[in-house]
Amino acid sequence: KAGVTQTPRYLIKTRGQQVTLSCSPISGHRSVSWYQQTPGQGLQFLFEYFSETQRNKGNFPGRFSGRQFSNSRSEMNVSTLELGDSALYLCASSLGLALSTDTQYFGPGTRLTVL
Amino acid sequence: AQKVTQAQTEISVVEKEDVTLDCVYETRDTTYYLFWYKQPPSGELVFLIRRNSFDEQNEISGRYSWNFQKSTSSFNFTITASQVVDSAVYFCALSEAGTNAGKSTFGDGTTLTVKP
Numbered sequence: 055k056a057g058v059t060q061t062p063r064y065l066i067k068t069r070g071q072q073v074t075l076s077c078s079p080i081s082g083h084r085s086v087s088w089y090q091q092t093p094g095q096g097l098q099f100l101f102e103y104f105s106e107t108q109r110n111k112g113n114f115p116g117r118f119s120g121r122q123f124s125n126s127r128s129e130m131n132v133s134t135l136e137l138g139d140s141a142l143y144l145c146a147s148s149l150g151l152a153l154s155t156d157t158q159y160f161g162p163g164t165r166l167t168v169l
Numbered sequence: 170a171q172k173v174t175q176a177q178t179e180i181s182v183v184e185k186e187d188v189t190l191d192c193v194y195e196t197r198d199t200t201y202y203l204f205w206y207k208q209p210p211s212g213e214l215v216f217l218i219r220r221n222s223f224d225e226q227n228e229i230s231g232r233y234s235w236n237f238q239k240s241t242s243s244f245n246f247t248i249t250a251s252q253v254v255d256s257a258v259y260f261c262a263l264s265e266a267g268t269n270a271g272k273s274t275f276g277d278g279t280t281l282t283v284k285p
Binding site for chain 1: 211213219260262264267268269271273274277278
């Protein structure tokens with residue numbers, strides 16, 4: 055079974071631009087969660103999508119948004135980029151069915167650098 | 170609010186030594202899930218283990234073992250006879266049950282260096 059894939063793997067943008075990151079979950083998984091990892095703040099939860107609906111949201115400004123398509127693929131968008139948005143963005147997929155055996159599996163991440 | 174504390178920022182051991190990574194968590198939920206992930210330099214978080222709050226049984230998988238103690242809110246991870254390939258950042262994570270399970274709270278991670 056293929057794992058979680060994220061594209062692109064690396065991205066360089068300048069302040070003020072916007073960026074879109076993509077995540078394809080494991081086949082059969084309907085939940086996609088996004089996390090931001092920085093040296094200063096560690097791993098922080100951004101949001102989770104399940105069946106094309108945002109189900110959970112972290113404490114990030116409205117510049118961070120996402121969506122999920124009917125095939126469970128998800129995109130994350132960051133508008134008006136700031137230097138502090140430089141981070142590794144990780145996507146995790148799971149069944150999302152609230153089962154006690156459910157587990158999040160992570161992709162390789164997209165490393166975003168904002169200049 | 171949930172919180173995960175990994176007090177050990179960095180640990181350095183020599184190959185074949187045993188090493189224990191500590192994890193202490195806080196939650197008001199009665200049902201919750203605990204995880205350990207390994208993050209090698211490549212960046213991808215590799216799932217190691219999941220433990221449900223209602224299952225305090227310890228687990229051993231090869232050189233890895235986990236000690237879950239609800240009374241002390243701890244979920245410690247031990248690597249026996251460490252190897253250079255074990256060098257990585259290890260994260261402990263906590264999530265709620267139900268529809269909030271997709272929102273995990275992570276500790277700050279422990280960087281383990283195993284020297285030959």
